[in-house]
Amino acid sequence: MATDTLLDGTHTVLTPEYVEFRFTLAGLYSRFLAWLLDAVIVLTVSLAVMMGLGLSMSAFPGVASALGIVVYFLVDWGYGITLETAWSGQTVGKRALSLRVIQESGVRIGFYHAALRNLARPVDRLPFFYLVGGVAALVSGSQQRLGDMLAGTIVVRERRLKVPSAINASGEEGLLADPLFVSRVKRLSTEERELVLTAALRREELRMEARLRLFAALGARLQDALAMEKPDHLSDEKWTLLVAAALLPSKAPRGAQPPRARALG
Incomplete structure (x- = not known):
């Protein structure tokens, strides 16, 4: 400090x-x-x-x-x-x-x-x-x-931070329509929610090394917290941004066919 x-x-x-x-x-x-x-x-x-x-x-x-x-x-x-x-x-x-x-x-x-x-x-x-x-x-x-x-x-x-466009235009909007994924995201603890949203909003402020390290840890933590496997084609950062998107009060596109997230175990 x-x-x-x-x-x-x-x-x-x-x-x-x-x-x-x-x-x-x-x-x-x-x-x-x-x-x-x-x-x-x-x-x-x-x-x-x-x-x-x-x-x-x-x-x-x-x-x-x-x-x-x-x-x-x-x-x-x-x-x-x-x-x-x-x-x-x-x-x-x-x-x-x-x-x-x-x-x-x-x-x-x-x-x-x-x-x-x-x-x-x-x-x-x-x-x-x-x-x-x-x-x-x-x-x-x-x-x-x-x-x-x-x-x-x-x-x-307070600083008025804009929601990163990567959250709303991630290219994986279908996953946000997966009821299993969304329901488990909504059950995250308050601390986990704040950590995800803070990381998503402030990620551009971080140096690349710190950014990679943070999202690697968050990605692993979220897989455990959600009891779901991260889709193989998603990076840890993109996976975290999708979780952040599910926490925001937005609706998934109608008619989207969601790729089902795989539950662990």
């Missing part, structure tokens, strides 16, 4: 096949703007909830104030945890700024990571305006606030 500049660094993930993928870290300015938008939404929802509970008209202003603080923190925590879990590391603010929270390993976060990083927000906010979190991010090599360090997460800037 290395940081190129103060505002936008890079985070490097080394796969088990010794292939590097680089992610652009989100700068503090863009993260602040995303937080500001989320804060407005949280405050608006909190006020709506308090009004719905009739706290603003309570005969006990002290109790109303205490409950208002509790409501705010519950909405704040619930907002961050729920959206980052459901939207794979994004809130409304992060989506608007094209930011995403991911694990340090480069894969998407789950409920556990979203909960940890959001529950630590009160500490990061001390004494005001995320001063503790901001200082932690500045001294951290990966621009992580305390919540990110606790959860093992980073915030990255």
Whole structure:
């Protein structure tokens, strides 16, 4: 992992096949703007909830104030945890700024990571305006606030990667109409799906030696995971791209006669 500049660094993930993928870290300015938008939404929802509970008209202003603080923190925590879990590391603010929270390993976060990083927000906010979190991010090599360090997460800037034409025009569209092949691809684990799609989208960034090594390992792994033999005329890379194509929400051409994939055993 290395940081190129103060505002936008890079985070490097080394796969088990010794292939590097680089992610652009989100700068503090863009993260602040995303937080500001989320804060407005949280405050608006909190006020709506308090009004719905009739706290603003309570005969006990002290109790109303205490409950208002509790409501705010519950909405704040619930907002961050729920959206980052459901939207794979994004809130409304992060989506608007094209930011995403991911694990340090480069894969998407789950409920556990979203909960940890959001529950630590009160500490990061001390004494005001995320001063503790901001200082932690500045001294951290990966621009992580305390919540990110606790959860093992980073915030990255999303790049709009186009689906390679090789996926949609592979010359083997018939295989995508094979029910056995498609059904087994759909049963791949989340980690395997993300690995296949990341490799397909970022393959042009790799040096040829690393590219061959990565797809050779992926090709063998996918044959085991799918319990299917790779057609002899397909390279490991083409085989992986076909698996990636089956994961995308696209339809196989009508009337195509699929070459049947051979199940192992």
